[in-house]
Amino acid sequence: MPTYLVSYHGGSAPDSPEAAAMMLAAFQAWASGVGDKMIDPGAPLGAARAVTAEGAEPAEGTGPGGYTLLRADDMDAAVALVADHPFVARGGTLIVSEAMAL
Numbered sequence: 001m002p003t004y005l006v007s008y009h010g011g012s013a014p015d016s017p018e019a020a021a022m023m024l025a026a027f028q029a030w031a032s033g034v035g036d037k038m039i040d041p042g043a044p045l046g047a048a049r050a051v052t053a054e055g056a057e058p059a060e061g062t063g064p065g066g067y068t069l070l071r072a073d074d075m076d077a078a079v080a081l082v083a084d085h086p087f088v089a090r091g092g093t094l095i096v097s098e099a100m101a102l
Contacts, residue, residue, distance in 0.1 A: 001071045003039060003099040004078040006085075007064035011092025026086035034070065034081055042068035064095070 014020035031041055044066040050059040072078035075098060082094050 001073060002078075002101075004070045004072055004075075005097045005099060006042075006068040006070060006078075006082055007095045007097070008044075008066040008068075008087055009064055009093045009095060011065065011087055011090050023086070023090075030085055033084075037071050037081055038068065039071055040069040042066055065092075 014023050027041075031038055045064060048059040048063050049056045050062070070078055070081055072081060075096065078096050078098070082088070082096060085094055088094060
């Protein structure tokens with residue numbers, strides 16, 4: 001069964017401890033519904049650096065704000081797993097990418 005990287009883009013940060021608790025509860029409810037299809041619930045991502053042949057430099061605002069790893073039969077099934085993700089309801093975008101076998 002293929003693995004899918006779900007990357008989180010945009011969205012709004014909680015503006016209070018109560019809002020953060022509500023976001024966490026909504027995520028946990030979604031994750032519970034995904035069940036054993038979730039490989040790794042992921043985490044928010046912080047500071048980043050872009051590494052090129054010329055060296056490394058800050059990559060603020062260019063990458064995802066978080067990630068989740070899922071297992072699904074195909075891309076359509078992976079997309080269906082995140083269709084009701086609470087991050088989307090908060091104005092965020094989820095990008096679903098298939099991890100290709102080498």
